[in-house]
Amino acid sequence: MSISVSRPLIAGLLVGLLGVGHANAALISGTGAPSANAALAGSTTIDFSATSTGTYSSLALAGVTIDAAPGKTFVVTDNLGGSYNTTGRNLQNLQVPGSTGQFVLSFSSQVSAFAFNFGASNEDWLLEALDAGSSVLESHTLSQTWWSNGGEYFGIATTGIASARLTQLTHVNDAGIDWVLMDNLAFVPGESHEVPAPGALALVLLGLAGLPLARRRRAVSAD
Numbered sequence: 532m533s534i535s536v537s538r539p540l541i542a543g544l545l546v547g548l549l550g551v552g553h554a555n556a557a558l559i560s561g562t563g564a565p566s567a568n569a570a571l572a573g574s575t576t577i578d579f580s581a582t583s584t585g586t587y588s589s590l591a592l593a594g595v596t597i598d599a600a601p602g603k604t605f606v607v608t609d610n611l612g613g614s615y616n617t618t619g620r621n622l623q624n625l626q627v628p629g630s631t632g633q634f635v636l637s638f639s640s641q642v643s644a645f646a647f648n649f650g651a652s653n654e655d656w657l658l659e660a661l662d663a664g665s666s667v668l669e670s671h672t673l674s675q676t677w678w679s680n681g682g683e684y685f686g687i688a689t690t691g692i693a694s695a696r697l698t699q700l701t702h703v704n705d706a707g708i709d710w711v712l713m714d715n716l717a718f719v720p721g722e723s724h725e726v727p728a729p730g731a732l733a734l735v736l737l738g739l740a741g742l743p744l745a746r747r748r749r750a751v752s753a754d
């Protein structure tokens with residue numbers, strides 16, 4: 532029996548191999564406690580209640596480090612506790628000089644899902660999940676929540692999340708930095724993407740390329 536492998540088939544196989552693990556990426560959203568979402572079952576939740584109030588450019592917590600944009604800061608405060616989707620002490624960036632327009636969440640180990648309560652935004656923000664190589668796995672635009680206190684939360688579920696970025700996109704209603712609040716950060720440990728190593732890909736290619744040659748050799752031997 533002869534086996535014929537076309538170039539389009541090889542290309543399709545490569546695309547499939549390189550895309551392993553990305554197909555199920557999805558936005559997590561809802562109202563209430565993020566940890567109640569099915570994608571966050573068994574999650575660790577940080578509610579900032581044990582975090583000292585003050586101004587930070589980087590904040591190391593159990594399982595995650597939160598960084599402001601270079602040269603910028605955010606605050607942990609009791610102010611507005613229970614308002615704008617918070618449940619007490621919370622993380623904010625204020626509309627003051629030096630406030631950050633971006634938060635970077637770096638997880639101590641890869642996670643399969645994360646989400647947080649988010650409120651008071653007057654601008655659109657971009658939420659991204661990144662892998663260990665800083666490639667974007669999934670991204671979503673978060674529209675303004677305004678003065679709602681419905682408990683809105685947002686996040687992303689996919690495997691291999693090493694970090695996340697939350698970046699202010701628009702400057703329409705607030706000419707400068709948008710004042711926003713974050714609370715109840717929940718995340719779930721998860722496996723990394725099972726993408727074949729370069730050596731494995733090379734072996735697959737060599738094997739596929741050799742199939743037509745092997746078929747021809749069998750045909751010659753039969754003659």
